[in-house]
Amino acid sequence: MERSVIIAGFGGQGVILAGKILAQAGMEHGLEVTWLPSYGPEMRGGTANCTVVLSDAPVGSPIVDAPTDLIAMNLPSLDKFEPIVLPDGTIVANKSLIDRPVQRSDVHAHFVDVHPLAEQAGSARAINMVALGAYVKATGIVPIDVVKRAMADMLTAGGKEKFIAMNEKALDAGYNAI
């Protein structure tokens, strides 16, 4: 089993953190993982993305030109990465910002209205957790409880415990939206 996901969006949408939490969850679930950020000039404004590979064997390439999955938080990300997703792959797309359908018929596409769901969970900034919750449900790659624990571990390490409950709600909202 090996899955690879590109998580892409605008800077500020939390795609880098969502990838880290997924990688942490994969590790806590006993998988081999790599997390690779785009660290070029695009990080300084504009679009951002990261690639997470989760595998039950040691990971070879951390860079992926044919991912099994995509989380697209904005239209430029869907435009850029939709064509390279492997057949039978999963695309989770941000319905709040993307006004076109997925053109591929050989992938599993899920549109999630992340903005209202994040706001209901307590903060518009939690759109990344809504999308991650949806992705975890759509792929079954790791149990949602492990993702919640990984998120809590990361926020605790960063001294941000007070946001754990809100982010749990956001993960659940995304999970239940699929």
Add this chain to the structure above:
Amino acid sequence: MEERKLMRGNEVIAEAAIRAGCQCYFAYPITPQAELLEHMAKNMPRLGRTFVQAESELGAINMVYGAAAAGVRAMTSSSSPGISLKQEGISYIAGANLPAVIVNMMRGGPGLGDIAPAQGDYFQATKGGGHGDYHMIVLAPSTVPEAGELTMLAFDLADKYRTPVMILADGMLGQMMEPVALPDPIDPASLPKKEWALTGAKGRDPNIILSFDLDPEVLKRMNLELQRKYHDIEQNELRYEEYQTDDADIVIAAYGTVARIAKTVVRMARADGIKLGLFRPITLWPFPYDKLRTVADRVDTILTVEMSAGQMWEDVRLAVAERAHTPFYGEMGGVVTTPNKILSEVKKYAG
């Protein structure tokens, strides 16, 4: 061993250096190795050790020279343009027979280049870079855990041979995260005493550490001593990995990040019925010429893949000596190669 922790390559190298007993770290900031410096800034003072953000790369490498002469484990780190600035100091450290660890998280060049991953500093690292007949041991990790292991090894080899050792990696390895279980810290007091160090000559004859003698005959003897040491290193310290080379028709020669990308390509190619293997030098100097030659005797093609215009390729051709075809595929300027790009190159030579 601790539990696995998700860590960046840069952080792992810094933390491994601390656990290897690095007492002094001097550096000047540069992308893409900033997290290494940050980890040292956070942790070295807390441990009562020395962290100095130097006024320049030249300052940093010469502080390493001084600390190494005083007998403590010392390290500096930078990325390509910054490493160019350190070359004079590295030559002095090699000439003075001092142990030191230098980390180069390579980025696109030449000149100011860019901040994306590249492997364009192979020549500089393995063929000198500074002036004079010297070498340093060059270790090329291809995963984040291996970056930690090789950093700890680098300090041991530096002390064992009294020589500078370079960790040569690229920005991708520095920036990416992977689970790592770091070994427990060593006890610096347990390390062998450095009788040659400049520790104050009260009650003993003075030690002298120099890379200088105006008498050519004396300097020649110093050079011969260095060459004997390099011969020992070549005999004892070769490190490499072979992956599915036993039945291979084609073997990729690659190091560092590119080698791990190539591992994925080996699996993809074999799923397509192409018998592909990988030869990965871990020590770039000394280079495993003889080992690669025995591989070349068994296969048709050794395809060198680098993020450069073809630097390690020269050593590959020297090793293979026309026993097999030796094509090359490279990317430059911070453009990162990918599994499918390499696979399409492999297919040119298959069957």
